[in-house]
Amino acid sequence: MPVTKAYPFEPEEAPPEYRGIPRIDPVLCIGCGACANACPPNAVLRIDDPQNGTRRIVLDVGRCIRCARCEEVCPTGAVRLTTEFEAATDDRDDHVEVVELRLARCRGCGKYTHYTERQVEKVLSLIPRGILDFDRVREKLPLCSECKLKLTVLNATKFGEVDGL
Amino acid sequence: MIAEFEARFGPILEKRILGEKKVLYTIMARPEDFQDMVRFLLAGQNVRLFTMVGTDERAVEDAFSITYWFADTSRGEILGVRLYVPEDRPVFPSVAQFHRGALWFEREVQDLLGVEADGLPDRRRLILPDDWPEGVYPLREDFKYSESPLGEKRYPYVRPPEGTSVHAIGPYHIALDEPAHFRLFVRGEEIVGVDYRGFYSHRGIEKLARGRLNYNQVCFIAERICGICGFCHSTAYAQAIEEAAGVEVPERAEYIRTLLLELERLHSHLLWIGVAAHLVGFDTAFMEVWRIRERVMWLAERLTGNRKTYGLVVVGGVRRDLLDYRRELVERELNAMKREFNDVVEFLLSSSGFIKRCEGVGVLSKEKARAWDACGPVARASGVDYDVRRDFPYAEYGDLSFEVPVEKAGDVLARATVRIEEVRQSISLIEQVLDAMPGGGILADFGDIPEGAEGISAVEAPRGENVHYILAGDRNAIYRWRVKAATYNNLQTVPDMLVGYTIADAPLIIASIDPCYSCTERVQVVDIESGKSRVVRLGVGICR
Numbered sequence: 001m002p003v004t005k006a007y008p009f010e011p012e013e014a015p016p017e018y019r020g021i022p023r024i025d026p027v028l029c030i031g032c033g034a035c036a037n038a039c040p041p042n043a044v045l046r047i048d049d050p051q052n053g054t055r056r057i058v059l060d061v062g063r064c065i066r067c068a069r070c071e072e073v074c075p076t077g078a079v080r081l082t083t084e085f086e087a088a089t090d091d092r093d094d095h096v097e098v099v100e101l102r103l104a105r106c107r108g109c110g111k112y113t114h115y116t117e118r119q120v121e122k123v124l125s126l127i128p129r130g131i132l133d134f135d136r137v138r139e140k141l142p143l144c145s146e147c148k149l150k151l152t153v154l155n156a157t158k159f160g161e162v163d164g165l
Numbered sequence: 166m167i168a169e170f171e172a173r174f175g176p177i178l179e180k181r182i183l184g185e186k187k188v189l190y191t192i193m194a195r196p197e198d199f200q201d202m203v204r205f206l207l208a209g210q211n212v213r214l215f216t217m218v219g220t221d222e223r224a225v226e227d228a229f230s231i232t233y234w235f236a237d238t239s240r241g242e243i244l245g246v247r248l249y250v251p252e253d254r255p256v257f258p259s260v261a262q263f264h265r266g267a268l269w270f271e272r273e274v275q276d277l278l279g280v281e282a283d284g285l286p287d288r289r290r291l292i293l294p295d296d297w298p299e300g301v302y303p304l305r306e307d308f309k310y311s312e313s314p315l316g317e318k319r320y321p322y323v324r325p326p327e328g329t330s331v332h333a334i335g336p337y338h339i340a341l342d343e344p345a346h347f348r349l350f351v352r353g354e355e356i357v358g359v360d361y362r363g364f365y366s367h368r369g370i371e372k373l374a375r376g377r378l379n380y381n382q383v384c385f386i387a388e389r390i391c392g393i394c395g396f397c398h399s400t401a402y403a404q405a406i407e408e409a410a411g412v413e414v415p416e417r418a419e420y421i422r423t424l425l426l427e428l429e430r431l432h433s434h435l436l437w438i439g440v441a442a443h444l445v446g447f448d449t450a451f452m453e454v455w456r457i458r459e460r461v462m463w464l465a466e467r468l469t470g471n472r473k474t475y476g477l478v479v480v481g482g483v484r485r486d487l488l489d490y491r492r493e494l495v496e497r498e499l500n501a502m503k504r505e506f507n508d509v510v511e512f513l514l515s516s517s518g519f520i521k522r523c524e525g526v527g528v529l530s531k532e533k534a535r536a537w538d539a540c541g542p543v544a545r546a547s548g549v550d551y552d553v554r555r556d557f558p559y560a561e562y563g564d565l566s567f568e569v570p571v572e573k574a575g576d577v578l579a580r581a582t583v584r585i586e587e588v589r590q591s592i593s594l595i596e597q598v599l600d601a602m603p604g605g606g607i608l609a610d611f612g613d614i615p616e617g618a619e620g621i622s623a624v625e626a627p628r629g630e631n632v633h634y635i636l637a638g639d640r641n642a643i644y645r646w647r648v649k650a651a652t653y654n655n656l657q658t659v660p661d662m663l664v665g666y667t668i669a670d671a672p673l674i675i676a677s678i679d680p681c682y683s684c685t686e687r688v689q690v691v692d693i694e695s696g697k698s699r700v701v702r703l704g705v706g707i708c709r
Contacts, residue, residue: 019470040382067385067476072484 014083019066021084024059024099028078031055031101031116035070035079044070053103053112061087062095076122108147115142166209166237167244174202183619184408189232189245199248200258203233206246207264211239213551214266214538215623216632216649219274221306223252225617229280231257233267234621234634238556243621250280259284266538269657277304292364292686295320303372310369310376323360325350332668336365340444340672343682347659347675354667359660364686374646375638380406380614381479383643387633388474390648391684393433396425397626398648398684399478401633404559406480409620409637410611416561418482418607423561424495424598425468425475426624427591431502432461433627434584434591437679441581442513444673445522450513457505464498467491482608492599503592510585523578527662527674530575537658541629541651542587543678546572546579553625565597577677587627613641626651628679650684 005012014020024035033046036057043064047056070079089095101116120142127137143151167188171180177198178190192199206212215234222230228249235244250257259282260267271282272291279302293303298316302308325331329350336344344365350358370390374383387402388395400422407414435458442450462472468491469475477483513519529539534547544551552569554562570586572579618637623630629651638644655678662674 015467017467017470019476038382040378040385042377065385065389065474065476066471067474068470069382069385 014085016083018083018085019068019081021061021087022059022064022066022068022070022079022081024057024097025078025080026099028076029057029099029101030076030078030118030122031057031099032075032119032122033057034073034075035059038069038073040067040069041065048103048114050103050112053105055101055103055116057099057101059097060095061097062092104142106142106144106147108143108150111144113142113144117142166206166212166235166240166242169209170202170206170244173205174198181619183243183245183621186241187243187621189247189619191230191247192249196248196250196257199246200260202246203260204263206235206244209237211551212237213535213540214260214264214270215243215630216621216634216647217267217270217274218634218645218647219278219280219304220636220645221278221304222249224306228252229255229278231274231280232634233260234632236557236623238551241557243557245621255280256283258282259286261285261287265536266654266657269653276302278302279305289321292367294367303369308372310372320362322348322362323358326358328352329357334671334675341675343680345656345675345680345682347663347671349663349668349671351668354669356663356666356668356671359663361656361660363656363682366683366686368683368686371646371648374643378643379641380643383646384478384480385476387648388476388478391626391650391681392473393436393681394429394626394628394631394651394684395473396429396475396478397624397631398633398650400426400560401622401624401631402635402646402648403478403480404622404624405620405633405635406614406637407620408622409618409635410480410614412481412609412611414482414609415606416603417486417605418609419560420598420602421483421487421607422478423565424487424595424602425465425477426560427594427598428461428465428468429475430591430627431588431595432458432465433679434588435461435506437584437627437676438513438581438588440676441523441577441673442519444676445519447513447516447519450509450516450519453509453512457502457509460498460502460505464495467494479608481611482606484608486607487602492602495595495599499592499595506588506592520578522670522673523581524576525574526577526666526670527677528574528576529658529662531573533658533661534575537661538654539629539658540654541626542580542583543629543655543658545570546583547575548573553623553630557623559622559624561598561601564601565594567594577673580677628652628681628684629655631684650681652678652681652685656680656682656685 036044036046041063043060045058047058068081071081101118103112104115104117104120106113124138127134177195178192181189183189212235215236218232220230222228226249228251230247230249232245232247248257259271261271262284268287269291271285274280275282276290276292296316296318298314301314329352332349332351334349335341335346346362348360349356370386378386384399384403388399390398435454439451439454442454466472468487469477477485529547531548534544534549548571550571555569567590570583572583614637616637616639621634623632631651632649634647635643636645659675659678663671666674
């Protein structure tokens with residue numbers, strides 16, 4: 001096993017097991033932020049902009065410790081650790097990967113909710129058809145927390161189930 | 166130790182049982198007994214000061230608590246003595262007056278918690294930066310982890326003795342791999358005294374764990390405490406939590422942990438042997454040893470996905486399994502390594518240059534090693550027969566057979582010999598693990614960790630014992646996490662080793678304990694640019 005190599009003049013391959021720089025697949029990402037919750041060094045952030053209705057998942061590779069917790073918790077397999085290891089750059093911004101997603105609008109009041117449109121789609125795709133009243137669920141789904149609260153109270157009073165209140 | 170202690174002091178104390186052979190006693194009212202108890206415990210033949218924890222328990226107990234943990238190495242018993250120090254008068258009697266190993270612990274608790282040790286021989290600042298203001302204590306609960314106050318810069322160095330000059334090594338020096346500042350007082354070539362100022366690389370890890378991490382996130386942060394023995398730290402941390410939560414780790418996970426712990430010892434010792442050869446100017450041996458070390462690093466990368474940070478331990482087991490094709494890799498590399506290692510050791514030890522530079526240099530007597538609570542190869546080279554793997558078995562060490570090499574000379578050569586023999590033991594341990602590896606699950610399931618649960622665990626890192634103490638808080642967050650790395654004790658012996666030898670020997674003597682500064686220094690950080698303090702906050706400047 002030679003130790004002295006011509007690297008960086010000839011390419012160097014990392015083994016297949018290597019945990020390298022993580023990449024987020026912007027097509028698969030639903031913006032749930034599970035990665036941001038799991039990340040020990042806070043390298044992944046979930047930043048909402050409720051005015052413009054966007055959510056950004058911001059991954060700072062320079063802060064990342066390559067533990068692969070994000071990969072483990074991602075429900076759609078959007079975050080994957082590559083075998084890339086060369087992170088040197090003269091521009092700090094090269095380390096930052098951003099996925100921008102639209103927030104879903106509330107069906108009740110029209111304000112932006114805490115979920116992205118893709119999260120709503122994902123939840124709908126998870127519900128098995130025929131077991132639940134699918135259209136009713138669909139109607140309720142993108143509701144902001146305030147409208148959800150109102151609806152719950154309304155439903156509860158309708159059916160007389162207000163014992164706890 | 167526990168039985169004798171109980172017979173003598175038991176009735177006046179409150180007793181808490183943490184586990185088999187692990188007991189904690191708390192003194193609620195009578196601090197005057199405290200010194201007697203510590204004296205009584207330390208008088209024991211095989212008793213050592215394990216670690217010391219200061220906790221801000223004002224929210225629960227209206228007091229700070231100081232806990233001294235002792236370990237009886239011959240019986241495998243661990244005993245804690247906890248003293249509550251009232252908030253309005255935070256003073257407790259110093260142990261360092263009669264047991265030098267407690268010196269840094271007490272200086273640390275004074276820095277970080279503002280609890281004073283009465284009668285402390287050295288009252289200077291240990292951990293906080295030189296320009297940290299007086300009266301601000303970062304580990305108190307009312308101090309936010311993002312704060313960074315500024316004070317005036319001053320640090321009282323020891324005055325050099327009459328007729329000597331000061332020769333400074335560090336904070337940055339070609340012979341040091343991390344920042345540390347040794348001020349050698351020399352008369353001619355001879356070192357007559359040493360003053361040490363360290364703790365330049367604090368990262369605020371203990372406060373961080375209290376501030377914003379959850380249990381499993383800490384495993385990965387713990388791994389970053391040390392650049393060499395990170396896996397030992399994450400394992401020690403996970404074991405402490407497992408003890409607090411009463412988690413039974415699956416056997417296969419224990420075997421995988423053992424395998425990787427030994428792999429880490431291999432690469433660390435090979436690194437050290439190489440560095441030692443380099444420091445005596447024997448660079449051929451240095452390159453040869455590091456070539457062998459590269460096999461271990463490569464193996465670690467294939468097994469875990471990274472050369473150094475394995476990222477494998479989580480509370481309750483390990484994250485990834487070792488698949489069969491990897492077993493063949495381990496066997497192949499070990500076989501090649503065994504042969505090459507024997508050759509290089511023969512080559513190294515046949516060099517009279519190496520032997521003469523190491524023999525009789527930096528002698529640490531057994532008494533001094535015990536007084537400073539030295540551990541690991543440093544203690545074993547001085548005749549202290551102590552190894553956490555054997556005396557407080559964890560992971561699978563209880564079921565495997567290995568020998569603990571002990572030398573008597575206490576010089577640099579003895580430390581090298583101990584490490585060389587440990588490499589051989591590690592190879593044998595890995596082979597045993599491969600043979601006996603059982604099947605089954607690798608991760609145990611468990612629920613919430615009860616508030617107030619405590620755990621203490623030690624792992625024999627390549628340099629000695631890493632002791633992690635954990636006190637669980639509410640909502641699955643850590644209340645207090647205390648890390649004691651092996652170098653914390655070993656570094657304190659260095660001034661004793663240096664005195665009487667020449668400046669030319671100093672780098673080799675310092676290196677002979679295999680110091681790991683970042684391991685030792687893990688508590689607080691201030692970011693200062695152009696005289697102003699600034700908190701580095703993630704997201705600012707990145708997300709426009």
